[in-house]
Amino acid sequence: MLTYNNNHKRSMISQEEINRWNVELHGQSPSEIIRWALSQFGSDEAIVSTSFGPYASVLLRLVTEIDPLISILWVDHGYNRPATYKYAEKLQNLLDLKLHVYSPRLTAARRDALFGSLPIARDNEGALRQFSIAMKLEPFTRAMEDLKPRIWIAGLRQEQNSNRQSLDIVSFDSTFQVLKINPLFYWTDVQMKEYLLQNNLPNEFDYFDPAKGDEKRECGLHASWARNAVNKQKANK
Template sequence: MSAFSPDQIAAANAALRTQSPLDVVRWAIAQAHGRAIVSTNFRPYEAVVLHLATQVQPDIPVLWVDHGYNRAATYQHAEALRARLKLNLQPYLPRLTPAHRDAIYGGIPTLDDEEGLKKFSAQMKLEPFQRGMRELAPTVWITALRQVQNPHRAGLDLVSHDANFNSLKVSPVFYFSDAEMEAYLAEHQLPNEWDYFDPAKADEKRECGLHAAWGGRAVASAQ
């Protein structure tokens, strides 16, 4: 359980709102007592949060669910960032290979198949992510969530308690615009990746379950 009360989280958000993302990361890692992680899927702009986290803690574990459906450009981007930032990458893979899953359940569900998408997400993304969170057991989870990404995330903040994983979730670039993300990449000469596709979402305004309440219940029902 997060050691922070709702009042403490509200106070942290108020204090951090005017701080830089790097200062937010410094604060987050100071709260973690050696048990911070950063998660990534190597989507566009992810290099920003990975650069921030490794500036403060170079060996911070980087939790990556490689569901096997990434495009070639995303895998190449992941390897480039791993080398550039010397990432302590911790990949977690589903218990089913993509070929096995497709043979048994068919291809990636379509956007109008909500139940199919949730089952796909539970099998190929949420289960390995939950496994990774159990094994790495972070007290602080640093994410690249931003307010502008979709309607659900607009209700979050820089700091929140994550009920799915009982950790303090810190999103240092939560209030950054796309233009600010672009400027950060340019300033630090970091690569970006625009060919990314998340089959567990099918649409950018959908949640895959990692940051939504239903995700915590989805895995058991999909086994």
């Protein structure tokens, strides 16, 4: 059983209830899903994560249209390309985001000096994981401890990679012990592009996540191995 604050009252949420929610929310619009989540748990206990990658403006516009003061969390690992930093600045100004920026304790320059060049797709999985643990999981874990959300609204979509095929709109994230909501889960690239055009929103495709190596992999924030890595980090504090 999972413990949550539902309408500000302590309650237990079972996997059966999560399954029921997924059935009920299937076919609902992203805006309806977001409104449902915030009405269930409260926007003051929610965070929205973003990488300012492709289509990031879609989720950010949807959530801030419903609650302009909702907390937006960005882990800036220090290796973003100039276009991504400019995109982040543009969306910050356009949507007036309540942005919380967290960076690793290990700077990019220091990491490069100590460990060499960035891991690439053909490197062994261990190199990519170590990068993700130090440069993404560490600051994200710190952010979650500071902000203490009960729900995490993310931009995961089913068609993005094979790792996400088995997910759904609502799930329990055992790594960070929060309910994860993916309002755009069943949207296609075509629907994302249409939303951008309809709302005159900018996009950014010059994006690279060194924690993945390529778009077929999952970064540490959503990977199954993350829980052990986070627990180990906490134990070593």
